[in-house]
């Protein structure tokens with residue numbers, strides 16, 4: 490039986506209702522938890538790179554070697570930022586949330602390089618994939634370290650490029666690989682809240698930058714992409730397994746939400762978790778202090794024991810990113826750098842078979858009444 494059919498469905502949050510068709514991915518279908526254009530995400534995480542996956546999502550098939558090297562060269566050539574965008578980024582304070590920076594960065598890019606017609610949609614999507622790591626790292630390094638970094642590196646892969654810009658040096662092979670896997674895991678996920686936001690915007694025949702700017706805003710919240718950051722804040726002060734259990738039991742008693750657990754569609758597990766968990770364990774050994782990994786495992790066991798709630802893609806991403814020296818507030822922006830592939834492909838899919846998305850509402854307000862003249866109110 491499909492995992493999704495076991496869930497008690499209700500109208501709240503449009504849960505369980507089909508809101509359209511997609512050929513991009515399946516989530517929570519029996520046999521395989523998550524597929525991108527027919528490929529299991531586990532298979533892709535083991536045997537492909539993020540650029541291959543982005544190509545697959547955008548163009549429909551995995552690239553040949555020649556197509557991949559041409560695609561990587563194209564993306565490399567699109568990493569630079571216009572001076573006017575750098576100036577805007579320099580005006581944003583260090584106290585800003587990096588998701589707000591990306592939202593502004595995407596919107597500003599739309600002013601400087603507008604999508605003039607839908608025939609430019611692939612170019613715009615690729616420009617965003619190439620430029621978002623530059624935008625976030627340019628702002629971060631300027632506002633936090635006072636340096637104006639060069640945003641064009643020779644790294645072939647977007648994940649390695651991101652770490653290079655952030656740390657000012659090329660990453661180790663292990664870190665480059667983990668970033669690559671992480672970007673693959675976050676690339677696409679059917680009609681999640683941020684993708685649906687992008688599709689609603691696309692359905693009005695708006696431009697790509699507006700669709701993606703809106704999607705960034707939806708991803709920012711802790712019930713969605715913001716959960717990786719919130720999970721880090723939760724685990725960072727846990728001293729050991731015992732303390733982790735104490736903290737979580739208290740939160741459960743107070744009926745607080747525990748970020749990084751549960752899912753709107755998956756019922757028993759999120760297939761991305763086992764993959765990033767393994768990499769987090771590997772990184773913890775290299776890091777030389779596995780406390781965060783151990784407390785994360787303790788949280789996972791306790792949540793399943795107490796609530797039958799499982800880790801979603803975000804939970805072990807927290808420790809994995811931390812072990813690679815990534816500041817917590819940059820966790821969700823990395824999700825953006827990846828999900829831009831899915832968002833832009835969904836915008837194109839919506840455009841290819843469009844009807845404006847406009848559902849109805851059940852009215853629960855007061856009945857019809859007349860305006861009392863203002864002097865008598």
Ligand SMILES: CC(=O)SCCNC(=O)CCNC(=O)[C@H](O)C(C)(C)COP(=O)(O)OP(=O)(O)OC[C@H]1O[C@@H](n2cnc3c(N)ncnc32)[C@H](O)[C@@H]1OP(=O)(O)O
Pocket residue numbers: 711712713714716745746747748749750751752753754798801802803
């Ligand atoms: C990449 C991603 O975006 S994955 C999602 C990231 N978000 C999070 O990690 C935030 C924490 N998780 C949640 O808030 C939720 O599980 C969501 C938003 C992901 C899904 O929400 P829903 O589909 O409404 O959850 P669902 O219907 O499965 O909830 C069932 C019950 O479990 C509870 N529950 C679900 N998740 C959690 C959690 N993380 N902590 C505590 N309780 C939870 C719900 O409150 C609900 O309880 P109730 O029946 O007493 O109201």
Ligand SMILES: O=C([O-])CC(=O)C(=O)O
Pocket residue numbers: 516675677678680681682713753754801802
């Ligand atoms: O599908 C969802 O609701 C959230 C999610 O896991 C994702 O967007 O990756």
